[in-house]
Amino acid sequence: MDNLLWLIPGFPLVGFLILTLAGKNMSRLARGLTGAGSICLSAIVVLIVGWNFLINPPAAGNYTQTLWTWFEIANFKPTITLYLDGLSLVFVFVITFIAALIHIYSIAFMAEEADDARFFASMNLFVFCMLILVLASNLLLLYLGWEGVGLCSYLLIGFWYQKSENGYAARKAFIITRVGDTAMAIGLFILVYQFGTLDIVAISHSAPEMWQAGSKIATLCALLLLAGGLGKSAQLPLQTWLPDAMAGPSPVSALIHAATMVTAGVYLIARMHVIFQLSPVTQMIIAIIGAATLIIAGLSAIVQYDIKRVLAYSTMSQIGYMFLALGVGAWSAAVFHFMIHAFFKALLFLAAGAIIEALHHEHNMFKMGGLKKSLPVIFWTFLIGSASLAALPLITAGFYSKDQILWYSWASDGGSPLLWFTALLGAFITAAYTTRMMLITFWGEAKTHLGMRPGKLMTIPLLILAVFSLVAGFIELPHNFGHVQLFSEITEKVLPGTNIRAAVSGEFIYQIIAVLTTLAGIYTAYILYYRKPMIIINLKHSKSALGLYQFLLSGWRFDKLYDTVFVRPIVYLANLNKDDVIDKFYQGITWLTGRAYRALSFTQSGSLRWYVMGLLIGAIFILTIQIIL
Amino acid sequence: MILIYLIGILTFGSALTLLSGQLNKGLPKWFALLTLLSGFVVLLVFWISNYKEVSLQSTNTWITEYYHNWIPAFGISFHLAMDGLSLLMLLLTFFMGILAVLCSWTEIIERVSFYYFNLLWILAGITGVFIAMDLFLFYFFWEVMLIPMYFLIGIWGSANREYAAYKFFIFTQASGLLMFLSILALYFIHGQNTGIYTFDYFDLLGTQVSPTVAFWLMLGFLIAFAVKLPVVPFHSWLPDAHTEAPTAGSLILAGLLLKTGAYGILRFVLPLFPRASIEIAPWAILLGVIGIIYGAILAYSQTDLKRLIAYTSVSHMGFVMLGIFSFNEFAFQGVVMQLITHAISTGALFLLAGMLKERLHTRDINQMGGLWTSMPKMGVIAMVFVMASLGLPGLGNFVAEFLILLGGFKVHVVLTSIAALGLVFSAMYALRIMQKVFLGPNVNLETAFSAKTDLPDFSLRELLVMGSLSICILWLGLNPQPIIDTVKPMINGLQEIYASPIITQNVK
Amino acid sequence: MLSADDFLVLSPIILLAASSVVVMLLISLKLSHRMIQVCSLILFAVSFASLFFIQNLLPYYVEPLLVIDRFSVFIMGLIIFSGMVVSVFSYIYFEEKEESPKEYYVLLFLCTLGACILAISENFISLFLGLEILTVGLYALIAYLRGRHHNIEAGTKYLILAAFSSSFLLFGMALMYLQTGGMEFSSIASSLRKELELPPLFLTGFGMLLVGLGFKLAVVPFHMWTADVYQGAPTPVTAFIASASKAAVLAVLFRFLLQIDGFRFKLILLIIICIAVASMLIGNILSLQQRNVKRILAYSSIAHLGYLMVAFLPGNEMSIRAVSFYLTAYVITTLTAFGIMIVLSAKDDDAEDIESYRGLFWQRPELACILTASLLSLAGIPLTAGFVGKFYILASGVAAGFWVIALILVLSSVIGLYYYLRIITTMFSGTKPSVTTEARQHPFYYMLSLMVLSGLTILIVWFGVSPAGLMHFVNDFGLT
Amino acid sequence: MNSLIPIDMVILLAAILFVMGIAGVVIRKNIIFMLLSVEIMLNASALAFIAAGAKWGQPEGQVMFIFILVMAAAEVSIGLALILQIYHQHKSLDIDILKEMKG
Structure with a gap:
């Protein structure tokens, strides 16, 4: 082979x-x-x-x-x-x-x-x-x-x-x-x-x-590799x-x-887990970054109106989960979530693509609506994908993969209540924005005329992916619930197992809390975006809410920040120096010799008497030198 | 014998082009092409047939040698020799020469025979530089290549050509004369020490010079090479020369002339003045790193395509400086790789700029845009070389820059890390080329060149040129081992000098 | 009394003197310009050839005035050669100007004679004689085209200034004589040998001598006349001033300095250094943006004399060789450059303005190439004699440890590059609509001039590529 | 040889003459006077030679004197010819009109 x-x-x-x-x-x-x-x-x-x-x-x-x-x-x-x-x-x-x-x-x-x-x-x-x-x-x-x-x-x-x-x-x-x-x-x-x-x-x-755990060199190395991962992921x-x-x-x-x-970042960290394990600090940083990203991105996703941007922020957020898992040492869980996420996120994007295509390249969700009837295949597959993303309990794959992460963020060596709470909050947000997206896109009344319907070549991949989004989770079930470990058997030879803190127990309770959070998220969105949309509309009159909206819409103004701190100064400097300041130095030399030429050329006045004077001055000069020295 | 043959065929070929131009305007380019092809083939055959010997021997790095008295009164000889580095540089010279002829094929329509005459003369000079083993002879060749280059820029260049030509000539000549002074001093010091007055490289190698004097002599050499390379702050001739030169001129400038600077440092500065080199190394590295960043930022701000590419050379050559003065095998190998890959990638970019100029009659990237639509092939090739320029793995430049940075990292962690930032900046300028020229809307284009909405894509000749370059850069990126093996003996030699404890200790 | 050997050894001088008389006689026979030109050419050739016959007698002293050693024969050779070349070029130039220049050749012979005497003189008296024969002849030559304002102006300027400086020279010689009691270089040297410090009187005298000779060499600060005279004089005469006259004066100054071993004295060294440095810098800067080619060459000659002064500094055998070699290269190159100007000049146009060279390469490539070669040689670019010459000078300077001077030489020659390149660029740029090739008025002389020019160019390149022969020759020059 | 007049005095006289000549050349604007002043300088030098020759009791000083005289004569004759031409061309003998070439 x-x-x-x-x-x-x-x-x-x-x-x-x-x-x-x-x-x-x-x-x-x-x-x-x-x-x-x-x-x-x-x-x-x-x-x-x-x-x-x-x-x-x-x-x-x-x-x-x-x-x-x-x-x-x-x-x-x-x-x-x-x-x-x-x-x-x-x-x-x-x-x-x-x-x-x-x-x-x-x-x-x-x-x-x-x-x-x-x-x-x-x-x-x-x-x-x-x-x-x-x-x-x-x-x-x-x-x-x-x-x-x-x-x-x-x-x-x-x-x-x-x-x-x-x-x-x-x-x-x-x-x-x-x-x-x-x-x-x-x-x-x-x-x-x-x-x-x-x-x-x-x-x-x-x-x-070669390296002691926690040594500086290991941390440095791990951090540098992590930087690569952060960029790509x-x-x-x-x-x-x-x-x-x-x-x-x-x-x-x-x-x-x-x-x-x-x-790729997830892969890199999983692949180089040995080095990361040698640097607990870095692992903690990874976990924190993952947690922070999943919240920041999730909140941004809530306010987006471009369907693809919702999915994009959701991707960031989900990868945040994977990083969180990596950070707390739940290697296999991270990879598992990667796989499940790949299925349902590919599904969601493809379905979104089909919608956009069908609606004449319309990206704005608020101009969609009512597609439940007109695009049934898309609707169902999108629904499955969304459910998986929102980690709808038991039936979706996303539930099983996310559940692991939630549990480990509490229970593993690197886990902590704070991380767990963040992850939980993330789950809530995820469920909320997913529901919002579903509701706005598929329910309500149609706002854009439907164009071309997706053909078989498009729907069949969707269906396959939908199936995987549902069933792929069953290859790895929690030990207190089915205890299937097909997936971790594959990875266990490569990735180390996750150490559970000694003092924790009661996994079941945490699973219940997670389930409830997800449902709460779904319900909240349902209320806000379907049952009582006036709440949102009223909120838009409030200045602070609007500011918050703008803030979230722009992805927490990171673009603005980087633009001011890095891009603008560099571009400004570059344009300032377009003509190369060093070249000016050489031009200065040229200018000086030019001046010297003009000055000397002035002495060549053509006047004989002046020449005689010159000769005389030269003679006096030489004689003076001799006398003085 | 091959050494004499190479120089001989170039001078002979140049005469032939000049004469044949009297008969027929079409002949010179064919003669030039034939001359270069024959040289290239001979070299290639030589390389392949001697490959084993070249790459495996570790003691005697010299493959072939030629010696003839020239001016015995001063101990000046016509001493040529070739080692792995020279061999590679010669291959590059002839390869670039062929491309230069091909890219001038339709571009040059005036004074054709004189043009090719100059072109071959430049190549002869460069060939000489790469194989001269007598310092006087080296300087001789060093200068010989300037005049025809001066003509090439000054006659066939674009609008501001005369200024550029002066600048080029005066910069290189001024620095060259400094080197000449150093050569002379070395000659006399050696003569006074041993009683043997000679300019021969091998004799001068072990000259005992007091540290202070050695430092100044080294500086003389180094400045000459640094101007050629060019190292910030001696770079300011380069943008003008590159910009104004005809395409082949830019190609040869970027592909070969700059390389003579690096070659000079490797061949002369390091072996002749090891201690002084170690002393100056931190500063040289600093300049190299400044060059990397400074060149890249300048490149980013340019609107003239050729000028932009020219500044990228400054940036890339900063890597060479960093590599050379890191004194370890990785860095040296990286430098040699960088010389070759930069020649190919930047040369290709200049060719592209030339082709665009031929089609659009402008070099201003603000007036271009969306050219991919009409010229997809050119777009693809441009993408390859833009990516090469920013050091994409898989293409040659990556290997070079990786090795240089790797080597530099061993010596100077902080500076090398800053140099690595150059990778980010290179992405900035490289993608700017793509964005401004090939991507974006082509509205501007239609308004500015409404007469020429239908721009022709590559012709067969152009495709041949660019295709061969692409293959080269890819081959270098994926299997650079032949190059590495070929220069290995030479680099081992350098390594030995810098590994010996006497030299390293005395500095401290 | 003069012995037979004396006569033999002095045969070049005698021949030159006789030639002037012969030409004068021929003029009285009312021969045509062409005949006289041919005759003088032959006479030059004979004088030149005579140099080869005296090789075996060297070195030879004609007490107390003259010394004929290999160095002086070499310089004589250069001078006579220059005279010969100038006489070839003269024909076209003066025929174009439609003046009958028969007496011109007489003066040319006299000037050559004066220059040769300078080159072999070893005594203040002969120095003075030679110098004045040369100078007085030059007065007339410079103002030869007496109808033209520039000629007269140049002649007058040269006359007043030369006489002025001559009197300095004379007064200086008188003072030195007063101090040492001898006019022969050797006796001056022997009287100085005991001195560690130069006596003030001698120093003053030497200073004044330098004024006189420095004027002839046109080194800073005695350089101001150069450009005006170069520009005003007929171009062949300019060529002669630039080559033969400079070579002769340089040779005698050098001989004097070597004989009295002047470089022992820091003061003399310092003065020479000052002059050299100032000449190199000011000469080069002055021609920087000059638009008149004759003036460019004038200013550049100032710089070149500065380089030559650098070669003086070590005051050893190396100096002689360096000076000889560089002088050869310089003379040949200068003659070539002026030769091109002569060939290009028309009746009212001396081809002075740099604009008249625009596009020359595309109209008369052979001339442009020759001029390019000579300019590159002046700039000291490899493949030309000028490069090897500069190498020689730098080598001798560096060998003696004159680092800073060498550096200044290098830097100033970089400035110099600019204006040489400017002429070259002008030749290669632009295209005048190609003028229909008008029939040459003097095809024979045109061809002859061209052949001479080509020959000179070949020499330039030959000495640049394979200087071993000339070096070998030059290396035999020793201190007498 | 003892003489009534000390050599130094003669030299001093020569020097004074020389300086006067210089002053004349520098101050006068008329070409003829400039020429005259130069002659004075030459003769001052000649006098210095005589003095030096006298000091050493050698004839060379006087030999030089004669040479100088001859040379001065030749110079003056050419000079006058030139002056004639100048006058012919410019109708003036003011040296300051000869400024056509410069720069």
């Missing part, structure tokens, strides 16, 4: 190459088939490999395939090696599976688009990069994928490049994530000098021996790019900004 690994990223790469080089000369159908087909092939390979992996677990616990040595300098020898273990298997599976569905969906979605070759090429390249990211056996190769997905994200956010805003959104995403990446690169330097290698297994192996303080990234086509949002790329 080892030697099949290269096929997994190989197919998307081939697809990308074909579409880039020959895309213009192919028929629309061929382009779509190439784009979607390559991913499907890749997904099939994943299924085969994954099946084998699960049925006949390899002795080493992983499949490894070395393709070639990237370079070799002074015993530092990063290789192009693919490495598959339980953790990467989960990611590879989610990526290829969801990507395949999204690609199929896109064939229909992009049917009107002239430049679909570019779209599919970028999407394929993205999948390739993401697969490299999760399959990389060393951090340098991971970094390649890491930056590669950044590039693809840039390409796809700016896919409709004719509108400048899209381009700027793409640029913002790239640059902000680059800030994190740069910190991460510095982290890599430290790792190279500490361990002499960037091989993940080797580092994980020797880190506990849109967590505080590098989160501002994600809402703008919704400028891209909806499948892109589904694939990149919900299901896969933004979870």
